[in-house]
Amino acid sequence: MAPASTRISSIPPSGIRRLFELSQGIEGLISLGLGEPDFPTPGHVIEAYKDALDKGFTKYAPTMGIPELRQAISEKYGNEYGVDYDAKTQVIVTSGASEAIFASITSIVNAGDEVIIPDPGFLLYGPIVRIAGGKPVMLELKEKENFNVMADRLNELITNRTKVLVLNLPSNPTGTTMGKRGQQAIADIVNDRDIVVISDEVYEKLVYGKKHTNFASLGVEDKVVTVNSFSKTYSMTGMRLGYAIGPKEVISNVFKAHQFSVVCVNTATQKAGVAALTGPQDCVEEMRKEYGQRRDILTKGLNSLKGVSCIEPQGAFYCFANITETGLSAFDLSDGLLTDARVVGVPGTAFGENGGGYMRFAYSVPREKLHGAIERMEPFFGGL
Ligand SMILES: Cc1ncc(COP(=O)(O)O)c(C=O)c1O
Secondary structure, three states, rough: OOOOOOOOOOOOHHHHHHHHHHOOOOOOOOOOOOOOOOOOOOHHHHHHHHHHHHHOOOOOOOOOOHHHHHHHHHHHHHHHOOOOOOOHHHHHEEOOOHHHHHHHHHHHHOOOOOEEEEEOOOOOOOHHHHOOOOOEEEEEOOOHOOOOOHHHHHHOOOOOOOOEEEEEOOOOOOOOHHHHHHHHHHHHHHHOOEEEEEEEEOOOOOOOOOOOHHHHHHOOOHEEEEEEEEOOOOOOOHHHHHHHOOOHHHHHHHHHHHHHOOOOOHHHHHHHHHHHOOOOHOOOOOOOOHHHHHHHHHHHHHHHHOEEOOOOOEEEEEEEOOOOHHHHHHHHHHHHHHHHHHHEEHHHHHOOOOHHHHHEOOOOHHHHHHHHHHHHHHHHHHOO
């Protein structure tokens, strides 16, 4: 067999994948493992998709995305955050935020460049930086600081090799979001330096209390690529629709990464995206409210378990529970939970070394399942 690429083969397999393999064949599991909305995709979005197929939108789309979708994205940022993006040159439609992250990192990072990424953080960033030949530099997030990105710690990590900073607010896996003031301190640091920020804001609409701050809008538009998605906001995970917006010079290279891999996003999906952005938004608010209720149930439930504590998440749909008092590693605990309590949670180590004493539980499932999971976990934790 031909030897594998060391850049790919040296990347360890995802901790989440292993968990799903272990879960196969266990009957009646309650899974709080996957970060996927359980709500159906809004009806008007589905209708727009079907209509697009009926009208023959089954051919290649422009590589940057269909003009009406790029226009709708540009208008969204103008209306919601007061930031102007030229729909023609500064907006590119991608196959989910995942591709937007991949194409952004690979089109910015050179071999040996340092990329600062949050730890714990979404598990895609580190491997993509390595595929690009870059060096991931972990920015430690601490529970006692609400898992906020602390400006002084960030400052200490910046060297003359730092090329990119990845931000993800609201955060997967911690559920943290930061107000304008905290984010401004980060923007001030970036403003003084030659660093590009990739700001992953896929959970922008899932905030409970604090209003979302678009990082680019803090006077740093010329340094920020904002990555966003339709997956979480409109419950469209399988439609694979996302985008990257940012400085023209960066987007023109993201365009190349996209062109030479994906070519263009499914045309009918893009039509559905136009309906999602320009249609009624009450479905988004309804989902957010329900997630808010579920958040309360899960946070309270987790805090009632012996040896578990969990700060109240302010965004996304994850509880990141501290399990250090159980004396077990997150890895062993997740295996035990799976086999003894038949509940799936993800060990925090899947999100980086600093996730070691934590488990991530997603509340993107109906309330009954959350109650059921807590009931099952009670005797498990009680008996440790
Ligand atoms: C922080 C974060 N960014 C990006 C993504 C990818 O989303 P998409 O479905 O748009 O590829 C996810 C999905 O879980 C996520 O949690």
